[in-house]
Amino acid sequence: MASDDSSKTQQEEIAGAEATPASSKLKLYSFWRSSCSQRVRIALNLKGLEYEYRAVNLLAKEQSDPEFEKLNPIKYVPALVDGDTVIGDSFAILLYLEDMYPQHPLLPKDPKQRALNIQIASIIASSIQPLQNYPVTDFIQEKFDSDEVIKWIQHHINRGFTAPQFILFHGLIALEKLLKGCGTKYATGNEVQLGDIFLEPQIYGGIKRFGIDMSNYPVLARLHEAYMEHPAFQAALPEKQPDAPSS
Numbered sequence: 422m423a424s425d426d427s428s429k430t431q432q433e434e435i436a437g438a439e440a441t442p443a444s445s446k447l448k449l450y451s452f453w454r455s456s457c458s459q460r461v462r463i464a465l466n467l468k469g470l471e472y473e474y475r476a477v478n479l480l481a482k483e484q485s486d487p488e489f490e491k492l493n494p495i496k497y498v499p500a501l502v503d504g505d506t507v508i509g510d511s512f513a514i515l516l517y518l519e520d521m522y523p524q525h526p527l528l529p530k531d532p533k534q535r536a537l538n539i540q541i542a543s544i545i546a547s548s549i550q551p552l553q554n555y556p557v558t559d560f561i562q563e564k565f566d567s568d569e570v571i572k573w574i575q576h577h578i579n580r581g582f583t584a585p586q587f588i589l590f591h592g593l594i595a596l597e598k599l600l601k602g603c604g605t606k607y608a609t610g611n612e613v614q615l616g617d618i619f620l621e622p623q624i625y626g627g628i629k630r631f632g633i634d635m636s637n638y639p640v641l642a643r644l645h646e647a648y649m650e651h652p653a654f655q656a657a658l659p660e661k662q663p664d665a666p667s668s
């Protein structure tokens with residue numbers, strides 16, 4: 422689904438992106454291991470949208486390249502270029518895609534279900550992922566040793582999955598308990614929706630990178646298995662991306 426144009430320099434690619442007419446293919450600036458990029462990859466796949474994959478190597482600090490900074494002043498991936506529209510935040514990108522490309526809707530019409538999806542997304546985007554981001558972990562690593570860094574990340578991922586922020590808007594039930602009761606294939610229904618798009622990259626990264634024990638979260642563990650069977654999620658996996666290391 423994704424294509425890589427590795428023959429060009431990043432600057433040439435960005436210059437190309439800026440000059441691109443509105444009708445041409447979407448361009449996603451992404452890093453293979455970035456959970457925020459993974460969210461957008463899942464949504465693009467779900468909506469059947471072809472895109473060019475523009476790798477930004479976070480480990481080589483390419484996010485600080487002045488040309489990339491023009492696209493996204495906060496120097497984070499992902500960034501999406503759609504003609505002359507440039508968006509540099511995964512949540513904003515997903516809402517933009519939802520408005521522009523309504524096929525496979527990500528947000529249900531029912532206000533409660535809609536709020537639940539946004540709540541799941543917001544908790545992950547605001548209260549979990551930012552605490553494991555490189556600027557934070559690099560700072561901690563400077564101050565402490567690497568064992569302390571992994572403990573910090575595990576603490577915040579665990580806390581995020583069970584903490585009071587996971588209380589639903591219409592009742593004081595934690596998200597894990599509510600999802601336990603829902604019995605649908607995915608978090609908020611039998612179709613993949615916005616909440617799922619945020620959940621899976623967080624769960625996947627938690628397992629693969631941070632050693633989170635999912636047996637503490639049976640509902641989330643079951644959902645993870647369902648996501649792993651879904652082609653849109655499979656194609657968005659970190660190791661399937663063109664910039665992923667081969668080994």
Ligand SMILES: N[C@@H](CCC(=O)N[C@@H](CS)C(=O)NCC(=O)O)C(=O)O
Nearest residue numbers: 455456457497498510511512555556
């Ligand atoms: N709120 C932003 C957060 C983006 C973000 O934190 N991206 C990370 C990768 S998942 C990043 O680019 N980090 C760059 C860095 O750590 O310097 C979004 O959802 O897009």
